[in-house]
Amino acid sequence: MNTLKLIRRIIFYLTIIIIVSSVFALTIGQIISVEFRNNNAKGDYYYFAFTSLPICILLSLIGTIKRKNSKARNWTIGICTIFSSVICFFILLNVMFKIGFGAWVNETILYCNKSNNQITINEQIFDAGALGYGSRRIVQTRPFFYYFQTIKQIDTTKLNKDEWKLINKEGDIREP
Incomplete structure (x- = not known):
């Protein structure tokens, strides 16, 4: 050839x-x-x-x-x-x-898994850029390979508190 x-x-x-x-x-x-x-x-x-x-x-x-x-x-x-x-x-x-013009952004990191601190429960808000912010959601994020994460919607009222540690830390949106 x-x-x-x-x-x-x-x-x-x-x-x-x-x-x-x-x-x-x-x-x-x-x-x-x-x-x-x-x-x-x-x-x-x-x-x-x-x-x-x-x-x-x-x-x-x-x-x-x-x-x-x-x-x-x-x-x-x-x-x-x-x-x-x-x-x-x-x-x-x-x-x-x-x-292309929007992304879910971690507003608050609510909980961290006690056995694996890479697994977190986050309050997220949809950032639409210059158009402002959209809807909110509470999700469990779990790393998936290096660049990805799996998302699962969570109801925090039904959360087993023995598996999670409350951290209530500021996410990616910074208040001045």
């Missing part, structure tokens, strides 16, 4: 991986209860997903247009790919305002 074919295959399969992971993050990833621990990492990831997805759709032409196909088929594939890339761009532009 010559070097050019190898480079084309690497580019094609990398674009497929980026497309699949971006589509997963923008669809199923919004439903499951796993979130980024750090809002900067979240912003960087979504910026990468929003900018790379239309480009990767265009780059997938490298693996789909072939000499053995007829000219009409290659033209159809090319036009459909460019059209889907443009449609994807406008859909992402719409989704960006729903996902």
